Amino acid sequence: MFAYPLTLSVILQLVLTASAYRQPYAYLQAIQSFADAFTNPSSVINGSIASPLAEDVVGRIDVTTTFVGQELNTEYLFGLFVEGASETSTQLIGSPSSYTTQSLVVEPPNVAVSLVNQLHYPTINSYFPLQIDLFIAFDDDMKIISYDAILRRWSEFFTYLTPLIVPQIATELNSTSTNSTELITMKTANDVCEMSTQYCTGENQVYDSNDACMEFMTNIEFGNPWEGGMDNGWCRYIHKNMVKYRPEVHCPHIGPTGGDMCIARDYVQLTEDMPFNATLIAYNASYNALDIKNVPDHNQDELVEIATEIVYMTTVAFYSVSCVIYMLLLYVLAKVIEFFFYRYSMSYRTMSITNQRNSVTYVMDLLVTITALALQLVSSPVLNNRYTFAASGMLKVTALLISGLYIFELTYRISMRWPLMTHHFCTIFAIVLLLSVLSYTRHPALMGAGEIWLFQATTEQSVFVGLLMYRLDYSPRWTRDVLYLAAIQSFIFKLGFAAYLLGFWAQHLVQFHSSDDIALSVLLVVLTVLLMATQVYGAGAVWGLAKKVNRFMNDPLPSPAGSDKSHDTLVFEELHKH
Ligand SMILES: *[C@@H]1O[C@H](CO)[C@@H](O)[C@H](O)[C@H]1NC(C)=O
Numbered sequence: 392m393f394a395y396p397l398t399l400s401v402i403l404q405l406v407l408t409a410s411a412y413r414q415p416y417a418y419l420q421a422i423q424s425f426a427d428a429f430t431n432p433s434s435v436i437n438g439s440i441a442s443p444l445a446e447d448v449v450g451r452i453d454v455t456t457t458f459v460g461q462e463l464n465t466e467y468l469f470g471l472f473v474e475g476a477s478e479t480s481t482q483l484i485g486s487p488s489s490y491t492t493q494s495l496v497v498e499p500p501n502v503a504v505s506l507v508n509q510l511h512y513p514t515i516n517s518y519f520p521l522q523i524d525l526f527i528a529f530d531d532d533m534k535i536i537s538y539d540a541i542l543r544r545w546s547e548f549f550t551y552l553t554p555l556i557v558p559q560i561a562t563e564l565n566s567t568s569t570n571s572t573e574l575i576t577m578k579t580a581n582d583v584c585e586m587s588t589q590y591c592t593g594e595n596q597v598y599d600s601n602d603a604c605m606e607f608m609t610n611i612e613f614g615n616p617w618e619g620g621m622d623n624g625w626c627r628y629i630h631k632n633m634v635k636y637r638p639e640v641h642c643p644h645i646g647p648t649g650g651d652m653c654i655a656r657d658y659v660q661l662t663e664d665m666p667f668n669a670t671l672i673a674y675n676a677s678y679n680a681l682d683i684k685n686v687p688d689h690n691q692d693e694l695v696e697i698a699t700e701i702v703y704m705t706t707v708a709f710y711s712v713s714c715v716i717y718m719l720l721l722y723v724l725a726k727v728i729e730f731f732f733y734r735y736s737m738s739y740r741t742m743s744i745t746n747q748r749n750s751v752t753y754v755m756d757l758l759v760t761i762t763a764l765a766l767q768l769v770s771s772p773v774l775n776n777r778y779t780f781a782a783s784g785m786l787k788v789t790a791l792l793i794s795g796l797y798i799f800e801l802t803y804r805i806s807m808r809w810p811l812m813t814h815h816f817c818t819i820f821a822i823v824l825l826l827s828v829l830s831y832t833r834h835p836a837l838m839g840a841g842e843i844w845l846f847q848a849t850t851e852q853s854v855f856v857g858l859l860m861y862r863l864d865y866s867p868r869w870t871r872d873v874l875y876l877a878a879i880q881s882f883i884f885k886l887g888f889a890a891y892l893l894g895f896w897a898q899h900l901v902q903f904h905s906s907d908d909i910a911l912s913v914l915l916v917v918l919t920v921l922l923m924a925t926q927v928y929g930a931g932a933v934w935g936l937a938k939k940v941n942r943f944m945n946d947p948l949p950s951p952a953g954s955d956k957s958h959d960t961l962v963f964e965e966l967h968k969h
Pocket residue numbers: 431433434437438439
């Protein structure tokens with residue numbers, strides 16, 4: 392029987408992990424890790440943090456070009472900056488040092504993000520901001536599978552930067568020139584040829600000599616800032632930092648031919664080309680193109696609408712698998728308890744079907760409320776504003792456990808007195824109310840209110856134990872004591888939690904006190920009062936039952952809960968609880 396909460400949680404887990412995409416929050420974290428790695432690239436290069444890029448990533452940077460595969464992308468996204476930072480001379484490309492997120496949209500598995508990076512230029516002791524806009528697609532392992540990056544205002548950045556760095560560059564080059572074009576060309580030639588002479592040797596040699604390199608590099612145009620992927624000095628300058636990693640791949644890029652990187656490019660082709668393996672369009676009718684082969688366009692649009700629907704707690708056309716499975720489990724649980732009672736309890740076999748069903752529900756109440764109470768206790772930090780994803784989930788599960796149990800009870804029991812029915816209706820209504828308001832207002836304190844309210848339903852196990860003992864003819868003395876105790880305990884707890892709820896509402900739900908949002912407050916107070924009334928009645932009934940057992944005990948004639956059962960039954964009808 393204790394396997395039951397376990398089964399439920401296993402099934403819930405299966406349902407949860409079966410979903411293809413992660414929660415949006417996982418993408419926020421992945422973006423943060425990526426941005427952190429970008430501002431601390433050496434940790435990716437030396438392998439101390441795993442690359443955020445997938446094996447077959449395809450990346451494109453508007454001012455340069457498209458890069459295919461993890462190794463190449465790692466070199467350009469991280470290696471370029473590690474090498475730049477290790478140089479002692481002024482670099483045209485600064486080192487990312489910190490970032491702020493300016494815009495962010497998550498639509499799993501895609502993210503659009505705009506980061507403002509502070510690029511460090513240590514030789515002039517300055518930081519300049521550069522905004523980078525990225526469209527990113529993640530794969531199932533939360534690795535970047537496609538990214539399309541735009542260096543916003545790069546031309547403007549470069550134009551702004553140039554006059555600030557050229558004086559320092561002139562000093563480093565021992566040049567007396569003040570002509571920026573000349574100085575930048577000199578600088579580019581100097582740095583590229585240094586790398587080429589040092590690393591592009593043997594089979595990888597691309598220039599006849601350092602002089603030949605300088606000759607070529609000082610005569611080729613530097614190019615415009617946005618031409619980082621074209622046949623010019625700027626493109627070769629960008630690629631110089633990678634030469635050290637894989638000379639065989641990168642030397643051609645800085646050589647006279649430009650390899651497959653620094654070449655003439657066609658604007659129209661560049662603009663129309665879509666080099667990515669994974670789509671960057673988040674809204675899609677299906678994960679698999681084959682599945683939608685025969686679906687007309689219009690219906691594909693409808694499928695997108697279905698796939699992107701946000702499910703609220705009040706959405707009607709929504710099938711809650713966990714809820715349905717839970718209702719089935721309640722049914723199975725009832726059958727299992729019936730089986731064991733029938734097998735092992737003489738009293739059960741001889742009692743009326745009404746009382747049999749009542750007894751079964753006491754056991755179910757006991758099991759479910761213990762589970763619910765445990766979940767609530769674990770999530771109790773929400774009462775102190777310590778909200779967590781897990782706590783919110785546990786509270787919703789608790790609400791489901793209790794609501795489902797009550798509905799099952801309403802249908803399973805042969806008859807129910809109105810106080811108990813009122814109690815169940817009010818409790819379910821309160822849960823529905825709080826969850827609906829929570830889903831529309833996202834006021835987190837509603838979680839706390841729900842937690843306190845649910846305690847009223849999950850701290851009356853002693854009552855179920857007492858009633859069960861009574862019903863199953865357990866020792867009269869013990870039965871009486873447990874019933875007395877249950878009456879007092881449940882009364883105190885319910886009163887306590889009702890007072891706590893009102894206090895909590897007064898303190899934390901101020902926004903619902905005003906005339907606009909007053910509905911919740913009115914309903915909350917009405918429901919609390921109604922529930923209190925049924926609960927006072929319930930505690931009174933349990934107390935009365937205890938007194939009755941006491942009377943039987945002191946009166947030798949009719950034996951305690953045995954012979955006078957049909958009479959007890961009437962009393963019990965009122966009793967069940969509350
Ligand atoms: C890798 O680089 C990071 C950041 O610079 C550094 O903190 C870490 O110690 C390095 N790890 C190794 C193994 O070199």
